[in-house]
Each structure stands twice: as C-alpha cells, then as structure tokens.
Amino acid sequence: MRTIIEPFKIKMVEALQMTTREQREQIISSVDFNPFLIRSEDVLIDLLTDSGTSSMSDRQWAALISADEAYAGSRSYFKFEDKIQEITGFKHVIPTHQGRAAERILFSVATKQGDIVPNNTHFDTTRANIEFTKAIAVDLQDEACTDPELEAPFKGNLDLEKLRALLEEVGPERIPLGMITVTNNASGGQPVSMANIRATSELLRSHDIPFIIDACRFSENAYFIKTREAGYADKSLLEIAQEMFSMADGCTMSAKKDAFANIGGFLAINNDEWAVQARTLLVLTEGFPTYGGLAGRDLAAIAQGLDEVLDEDYMQYRIRSTQYLGDNLEKVGVPIYKPTGGHAIYINARKFLPHIPPEHFPGQALVVEMYIEGGIRAVEIGSVMFGKTNPDTGALIPAKNELVRMAIPRRVYTQSHVDYVIEAMGDLARRKDAVQGLQFKLEAPVLRHFTSTFKRL
C-alpha cells in the first residue's frame, strides 16, 4: 500500500520558533519543571491536548465570515441544529461554550444528591460536574482493559456485568441516567464497539434509564467500528454515527474535539422536560437558546466541521497517522499503551523509566526531558495528576498507571513533524537511564498537574 498522505494542502502557515537545548534547559527550570507553565511560543511541537487546537479548513473560515450574528433566530444556529440533528437524530439541540457547560446543565437538570451515574470511564470534567450535584460518578470499565499491554480492539467498552451488578445493588431509582464515552479519553483513547453500545442501551432502557453518549470523539469511534467490528466495513461514518446515536436518548459534546472548532459544544436530548429546564439554565449562564454562549461564527464553524469530520479520507489519515507515531515510537524503544487509540499516544513511563519509582514521578520526569530533548510538550497522566498524598503519613498514594499523553491536534502537524518527534524520542531513549526523578516544590491542593511546581532530586 502507498503512503497515506495528509488529505489536505496548506493555505496558511504559522511560523514555529526554534529554540536551542540550552534555552530549553533554562526555560523548563524557570517554570519549575511544569510544562503547563511554558509559553506556547517556546514550544516547538505542542502535544499537550487535541482540545481546541485543530486547524480549521478554508470552508470553516468561509463559514465564519458569512455567519449570522443575530441574537435570536440566527441562520447559523439553524445550520448547526440541522447538522446535529442529521447526525444524532436528537430533538433538542442546545449550544454551549464548551463540553463541560453541556455537562453542567445536564447534571443540574438530571441528577441530585445520592444519585449514581455509571459510565465506561468518566472524563475528569464529567466526574467533577456530577460530583458538584452531590451525585456519585461510577466507572465501569472492564478491569483487564486498563492493562497497557493488552491488545484488544475495543478496550474502551463498558463492563455489562458490572452495570448489571450496580443496577441490582442500588436499584434503578438511584440511577437517573447512564453514560458511555466515545472514544474513552480517560482510558487510553480506546474505542467502544457498537455491540457494547447496543447492549448498554438495552440494559439501561429495560429499566427506563435514559442513556447519554459523551460524544466528543464520535467520528473517531465510528471509524474504529468500521475497521474493527464485523458488519460495518461498507457503512459510511455518518451511517455508523447515526446508528450509535439511535440507541441513546441524548449526548454531550465538546466541539473542540471532533468538530475542528477552537471553542464550543452542545447538549442534544430527546426529553422535552429536560430540554425546558436546560434552556432555562442556559439563558441564566450561557445565553439565549439559539447561541448559548457562542458567536454565530462559532456555530457556523462547528456545523461545517461536523461535516468534515465524517469524511473517510480524513479519518483514515487521522487514525493512521496516530498509529504511525505509536508504531515508530515502539521501534525506537519507547513503550506505549496498546493498541494505539484515536487522538493520542500514551507512553508507559513506568516501563520506560523503571529506575524512577512513582514517588519521584516518572511521567513528569519524562515530559520534562521531552521538552529539553526536542521542544515537545506532553502531559503527565500518572501520580502527579491522579496520585494523592496521605494526609497522615505524607506518603504518596500512587495512580494506577504512570503514563504520558501525546495528544495529536487535528490537521496541524505534517509527517515530517511526526518524524522529528520520533527521532527526538529515539535520542531520549538512548540516554533514559540517566534521567532523574522529581519531587514537589509546591504541591497544588487540587488538579495538581496544572499548577504544581517541582525540583530535581
């Protein structure tokens, strides 16, 4: 097979600022070894997140310019609503400024103290918004699938036995809704099969529990279904997405992911009562129901982006280029979470730096070295992000895995950028035994990865 090329050409460019290794050494120590605190112009290849970092297409920019900025009844809203209804089939489309605003509104309407919300794995903002209503967010992923080494096609799946057990234990009255996140961002960006979505839907609906999809990467998930699940090879991504959503009662979505937008999101639901309450809250904190905290131009860019993300040539390139990075990192001796997911590569830092114990944060040590080695910015997903300090002993309660996520912005970097990353990581692999661990200089009380500072041992 020939090389799968970027299915676009470049019409506008943004210069990258080169730095030397000495400069990067100085920069990373000036921010106390936390890459979140580096200015983006000092980063060469920024793999911190795929959220809001996509390149928009010429058609999206054109849609931006011709958008309707009316306060009420904007033409751009109706385009947005039409596109979302075409894909999801949901009756009420409620625009929000981000995915988490859709979550906040949904849970404010649907959950209360003591309720339980199951999901394959809750994303951190989803969990936080559920817990904010004093309800309980429960992860029901298959235990075996949290092993970075296991090769399986749908490691994002929800464990139906666990859902059945939960229903029996607490009763359906305490479960106002159930969720599935596609792809499973908090667990390696792994996909969920159509069979698993169907079985989850049937089980929830047999107890009259609404089923909501966290749809941030719905098209990436549809592509995995097309290429990995029997019976879907000849279906279009749109048809697969429509089938996924037909089994649900609503979805939350961050348009900063699979809609190629720099901001935006939405809540789409069938329940009329929820929709009335959701729009009441929307007016309070986001805006009038036909813009919901977004400019008309954002709605237009999202509608266009949702069309483009279902293009198969794009998605083949997207998934293949992520896999190319993963395969080649393994070749240069960097162990990764397998198989490669859709939007990111997760390096297994515990395996890469076995001489650094969790107490000395191997993932954080690795992101620091990646910046020094190549000006590459990534994020630790390990004991800095998810570990806790025992208040009595001061000892670390480590996270389950010590990972580093390299998220791939959509349509931003070319193959030579990716090759550069692979070369830099190969050089880093050759000197990895000399990499030192870190300790806290200042430990932030919550969301430690954003603002904590560190020092070398």
Ligand SMILES: *Cc1c(COP(=O)(O)O)cnc(C)c1O
């Ligand atoms: C990004 C994300 C969200 C939240 O969306 P924001 O636009 O960042 O508020 C929710 N769920 C998943 C799976 C996500 O990846």
